[in-house]
Amino acid sequence: MEYSMSIKVTRTSQKLALLLRAVVILALVAGLALLAGSVLAPELWKGWIRNVYPQVTDVSEWQVVLLALLATAQLGLTTIALWWLARMFSSVSGEEPLSLEAAAHMRRASRWLLAATLYAMVAQIPASLVASLNQPEGARFIALGLSTSHASGVLASLVLYAVASIQELAAQVRDDNRQIV
């Protein structure tokens, strides 16, 4: 029973690790595409910016590049979190599912996810400022809002951190048990 469960955990973890690695690669490609798109096809970006900030009428190319950099940084932080999650699943799919290494990877993932979420909250300020810089005086603005996705991100990172702590404790208990014959 325990053996078949262990095999199931190993196989599921291998699949998740593979899936997350694929997502990380896609995110890297998307990041590059975002940056390249801001330089090569700024009109696409301008349309998107006008959708997000309807009050913005004039957007120059340097603003597009700056906004692309801000968006890419957000994507980068999330990608790092996903990368550590992939590493965690790789560790779990190894010989030792309950290892300190897997717990450490999960803790790192939770920290990066929290950083990505906090960045997403705070980055609204520079993003809105950059988007509205070409507006006439009095029409420039800064925006800050909290959404359910931000709350979900913070909650997910805290849950990950808690699970990592539990996993660390479980790994220590397992190590102790191994030394009892």
Next chain:
Amino acid sequence: MAIIVRLDVMLALRKMRSKELAARIGITEQNLSLLKSGKVKGIRFETLERICAELDCQPGDLLTFEPEQDQD
């Protein structure tokens, strides 16, 4: 450690090899070797019971307490 494992002495008295005892009590030779050298954190009552049954001895024949000397 203050608890000394005297399993090797009992094995010698009973003229039994570690390999044979490990097979009889159902633990690996590696674990029995760790137990003999005292490099374990503990021993299960179940294991102790099986060793005592196989070697026909008491737990006290296998484990002794020797207070550690203070270094200072």
